[in-house]
Amino acid sequence: MNKKIYLDHAATTPTKKVVVEAMLPYFTEKFGNPSSIYEFSGQNKEAIEEARELVAHAIGANEREIFFTSGGTESDNWAILGIAENYKSKGNHIITTTIEHHAVLHTCEYLEKNGYEVTYLEVDKDGRVNPNDLKEAIKETTILISIMLANNEIGTVQPIEELGAIAKAAGVLFHTDAVQAVGHIPIDVNAMHIDLLSISGHKLYGPKGIGALYVRKGIKLRSFIHGGGQEKKRRGGTENVPAIVGFGKAIELAITSMEAESKRQAELRDYLIEQVLERIPHCRLNGHREYRLPNNANFSFEFIEGESLLIMLDMKDICASSGSACTSGSLDPSHVLLGIGLPHEIAHGSLRISLGEQNTKEEMDYLIESLIVIVARLREMSPLYEDYLKKQAKIER
Amino acid sequence: MNKKIYLDHAATTPTKKVVVEAMLPYFTEKFGNPSSIYEFSGQNKEAIEEARELVAHAIGANEREIFFTSGGTESDNWAILGIAENYKSKGNHIITTTIEHHAVLHTCEYLEKNGYEVTYLEVDKDGRVNPNDLKEAIKETTILISIMLANNEIGTVQPIEELGAIAKAAGVLFHTDAVQAVGHIPIDVNAMHIDLLSISGHKLYGPKGIGALYVRKGIKLRSFIHGGGQEKKRRGGTENVPAIVGFGKAIELAITSMEAESKRQAELRDYLIEQVLERIPHCRLNGHREYRLPNNANFSFEFIEGESLLIMLDMKDICASSGSACTSGSLDPSHVLLGIGLPHEIAHGSLRISLGEQNTKEEMDYLIESLIVIVARLREMSPLYEDYLKKQAKIER
Amino acid sequence: MYTKKVMDHFQNPRNMGEIEGASGVGTVGNAKCGDIMRIYLDIEDEIIKDVKFKTFGCGAAVATSSMATELVKGKTVKEAMEVTNKAVMEALDGLPRAKVHCSLLAEEALQAALWDYAKKNGIVIEGLVEPKPFEEHEEEEEEF
Numbered sequence A, B: 001m002n003k004k005i006y007l008d009h010a011a012t013t014p015t016k017k018v019v020v021e022a023m024l025p026y027f028t029e030k031f032g033n034p035s036s037i038y039e040f041s042g043q044n045k046e047a048i049e050e051a052r053e054l055v056a057h058a059i060g061a062n063e064r065e066i067f068f069t070s071g072g073t074e075s076d077n078w079a080i081l082g083i084a085e086n087y088k089s090k091g092n093h094i095i096t097t098t099i100e101h102h103a104v105l106h107t108c109e110y111l112e113k114n115g116y117e118v119t120y121l122e123v124d125k126d127g128r129v130n131p132n133d134l135k136e137a138i139k140e141t142t143i144l145i146s147i148m149l150a151n152n153e154i155g156t157v158q159p160i161e162e163l164g165a166i167a168k169a170a171g172v173l174f175h176t177d178a179v180q181a182v183g184h185i186p187i188d189v190n191a192m193h194i195d196l197l198s199i200s201g202h203k204l205y206g207p208k209g210i211g212a213l214y215v216r217k218g219i220k221l222r223s224f225i226h227g228g229g230q231e232k233k234r235r236g237g238t239e240n241v242p243a244i245v246g247f248g249k250a251i252e253l254a255i256t257s258m259e260a261e262s263k264r265q266a267e268l269r270d271y272l273i274e275q276v277l278e279r280i281p282h283c284r285l286n287g288h289r290e291y292r293l294p295n296n297a298n299f300s301f302e303f304i305e306g307e308s309l310l311i312m313l314d315m316k317d318i319c320a321s322s323g324s325a326c327t328s329g330s331l332d333p334s335h336v337l338l339g340i341g342l343p344h345e346i347a348h349g350s351l352r353i354s355l356g357e358q359n360t361k362e363e364m365d366y367l368i369e370s371l372i373v374i375v376a377r378l379r380e381m382s383p384l385y386e387d388y389l390k391k392q393a394k395i396e397r
Numbered sequence C: 001m002y003t004k005k006v007m008d009h010f011q012n013p014r015n016m017g018e019i020e021g022a023s024g025v026g027t028v029g030n031a032k033c034g035d036i037m038r039i040y041l042d043i044e045d046e047i048i049k050d051v052k053f054k055t056f057g058c059g060a061a062v063a064t065s066s067m068a069t070e071l072v073k074g075k076t077v078k079e080a081m082e083v084t085n086k087a088v089m090e091a092l093d094g095l096p097r098a099k100v101h102c103s104l105l106a107e108e109a110l111q112a113a114l115w116d117y118a119k120k121n122g123i124v125i126e127g128l129v130e131p132k133p134f135e136e137h138e139e140e141e142e143e144f
C-alpha cells in the first residue's frame, strides 16, 4: 500500500471535488459582497439563500431558522452564551454532560466563572445519558440543556428525542451539538424537540471555516458577533459566500447518499470491530455497540499507549486518532474516555477509527493486520505488559 | 463596454487566481486537521505557520502575536470584548470614534448595555480625530482606545502614530481596525504603538471568512470563541487551512506590490476626483483630501439620492456603493457621513468609489462620463433640484 | 513533529527488552499521566556492559529511552551519571516543547537503575539521589 488510508473523518473530511467546483466561481468571478446593491452581487445573495434551504432541509427546519457561522465551535459558543444571556432573568442554570466537545465544555466553564451554575450529567459506561438523570437535574432556574447528538470520540448516539421531550415538557430550551451526526444519521428538529442545533461544514465533505446554527423560530438569541446587518442582523461579518455555497452543496450530497452510505460504513465498522475484538487480546470497544455512529469505532488496547500506536500506524500510512494524554498535550487522557469510566492507563491506549465514503473492505483488512502486528510490538516494549505477564506466570505457578 | 467595471473594492475584492491556486490543494488533498498527529497533517501545520509569518511581516509584528479569526468583524469583537473583560478590574471606560465600522460600534453598544462606559470621539469635517480630544477623553478608568486606521467609507486615514503615542503615554491599550488599511498603506505596529489590530482577508484579494487579530505580546486576552486548543488555546475551532493559506499568499502579494500599486491607484483616484469636482456642479468630496486611502473617492452630489445613482451606474455595468439610507435599509444615512457633519439630504446623495488592481484610466473616463449623464438625469427628476433652480432664478431676477 | 533521529529511534529502538538478573533495574513514571519507563543495567567492574529498556509512552518517550541506553552502553557508572535529559534531547536533535518531560523520564529511569545497583552492592555513587518510589500499576487500579 503506498496510498494514505485516511481513517480520521471525525477530525475532518476532504472537501469533495464537486463541492470545490461549486465554490470556485465565487472566489474569482462572482466574488461580490452579497450586501451590495448592484445586480452582480444579487446572484450571491441567491446562492446563499439556496444553501440555507439545503441546510434547513437536512434537519427538517425552515430556512429562516438557519444562521451561518464560522464553524461548529462558533455555533456552540453562540447558542450557549446567547441563551445564557437572553434568558438570564429566568434563571442561571444550565445542564450539559461530561462528554461534550470542548466547544461546549469550555463555554460552560466560562459561564461558571460568570455567575452561572452548570450541571454536568454523567453518562453510563457506553456513553449514554440516562433520561431520568436529566429529569432530576432540571430545576426552577434551568434555562438551557445542551446535549450532543453523537459523540465525536466514541460515536455514541444519545436518546435525543427522549431528552428533547423532557426538555420540552419542562419548558427548558434544548440545544444539541450535531456536528458529528448531520449527514450520518437522520435528524428532524421537530420530531426531536430540538430548539438549537450546531452543524459544521468540514465534517460532511464541505469546506472548513463554515457552519450553521439552527435557532427555532421565536427564540430570542442575541448576536454573538456584532457587526453589519448580515444574517438578519444576528451575525455580523461579510458572508463567506464560497464556503456557504460549498457547505450547501456538501450537505445536499451527504443527505442524498446518507441511507446507502451509512449502511455501507456500518458494515465495514462492524467487520472491523468484530475482527479486532476477536483477534487482539486485552482489547475493548468504547462506546455503545448499537447506538453508535455508522462510521465510528473506538478501541482501547491494554498495556500500550495511544500516541505510539498512532505513529506506528502512520508509518504504515494509516491516519487515525487517539484519546491518549500524550497526543492531547495535556496530562489527562480524553475526558470522554474518563467520562465513561475508563481508568487512566486504559484510556491512554485508545484508538479512534472514523470511516468515510472512500474507505473499503480491503483497507479494513490492511488496518486489522497492521494493528495486530503493531499492538504486539508495542506490548513487547511495554513494562506494563511485562508486569502483567509476570503476574500471570506467578498465578499459574 | 460589456464587462463589469468593479469599483467597490472596499466592500470586497476578488480572490486572486494565484491565491485560489495556493488554496486548492488544501481542500481535496492536504485536507488533514492540523491538530492531528500523523505526518499527513504536519504539512498543514507548517502551512499555517508560514501564513502566520506572512501576516506578521505585513504589519511589523512577530508571528507569535498573530491569531487567525473568521474575519475582520470577529477580530474587532474579540479585541474589544476580550480587553473589556480582562481589564475590568482596572476600569470600565472605552474610547472610540463616531465613524468606526459597525463591528466596533455595535460591540461598544453591547458593552454599554453591560456596565461599560463608552466615549465616542467626534471627528472633524474631513473625518479625522483630533489628538487633543483623545488626550482629554482619557480617564482613570479608561482601559481601551479603539480607533480605526482608515475609514471604509470616506477613506480618511487617522494620525494613528500620534494617537498610539497618546494611548501609550497614558498606559491605555490601543486597538485599531486596520481592515481597510492593510495592504494599502504601510503599517508598523511598533512605530505606531498599536497593541491590537484587526485584519480581514477579503479586503486584500484573499478569501472571505478569514482574518487575524494582532495581539501584542504580554497582553491578556481571553478566548472569544471557546473550544479546542487551536491558536495557542486562544481561538477554538478547526483551523480553516485553505483560507489561512490563501490569506497568507494574498497579504504577501499585497505587501509586495503595495508601493507601486498604491501610487498607481492614487493617481487614478486623483484624476477621478479632479474631473468629477470640475465637471459636475454641486458636488463635494468627502474625507480628507490628503490623508486618505489611495483607492478611495467619496462624493456627495446634491439633490440626488444614492440608491438611484447606484442603480443607474449598475445599468452601465459600474459597481459602486453609497452611504444612502435607502441602500442600508435603515432610515438614517451612513453614520460616517453624518459623523463628518453632512446634513441628511447631502449624505443621501453619496457615492463611494474604491479602486482595485484591475482598474484603468479608461474605466475612470467611462465612469466620469457616465456620472455626468446620470447625475444630470437624476437631478432632472429631483424636486429638490427644481426648488433649487427656482430659488436661483428668483435670486437672479 | 519529531526529528528524523527521534523517528529512527522510535521505529528501531536500540536495546529494547529486559535483562534477567540485572545488576540494577529502575522503573519510573506513573500510569496516571501515561509515562512508564524501565531500564535494566548489567554492570561489571563499574562498566555498563549491557543495558535494556521498556517503555509505555509516546514516541518521544520511546526514543529518549532508546537514546539514553545507547549513550550509556559501554560507559562507566560515573560517565552514565552525566547522561542528563538535556544530553539525550541533544543527541536526538531536539524534542517538541510539549515532550520535554518525556526526556526527563529517561534520565530518572537511568538514575533509578543506578540507585538500585548501588543499593544492591552497598556502594555510594557520587551525586546520585534516591529516586521517588514508583507507584505500582496494581495500586493505581485499586485506587480507581
Ligand SMILES: Cc1ncc(COP(=O)(O)O)c(C=O)c1O
Pocket (backbone or CB within 6 Å): A236, A237, A238, B010, B011, B070, B071, B072, B073, B074, B076, B101, B103, B148, B150, B151, B152, B177, B179, B180, B200, B201, B202, B209, B210, B211
Ligand atoms: C473598517 C472595517 N472593519 C471591519 C470590517 C469587517 O470585516 P469582515 O467583513 O471581514 O468581517 C470591514 C468590512 O466589512 C471594514 O471595512
Ligand SMILES: Cc1ncc(COP(=O)(O)O)c(C=O)c1O
Pocket (backbone or CB within 6 Å): A010, A070, A071, A072, A073, A074, A076, A101, A103, A148, A150, A151, A152, A177, A179, A180, A200, A201, A202, A209, A210, A211, B236, B237, B238
Ligand atoms: C462534536 C463536535 N462539536 C464541535 C466541533 C467543532 O467544530 P469546528 O471544528 O467546525 O469548529 C467538533 C469538531 O471539531 C465536534 O466533533
Ligand code: FES
Pocket (backbone or CB within 6 Å): B325, B326, B327
Ligand atoms: S426612498 Fe425608498 S428607501 Fe429611501
Ligand code: FES
Pocket (backbone or CB within 6 Å): A325, A326, A327, C033, C034, C035, C036, C056, C057, C058, C059, C060, C061, C099, C102
Ligand atoms: S509519554 Fe506521554 S507525552 Fe511522552
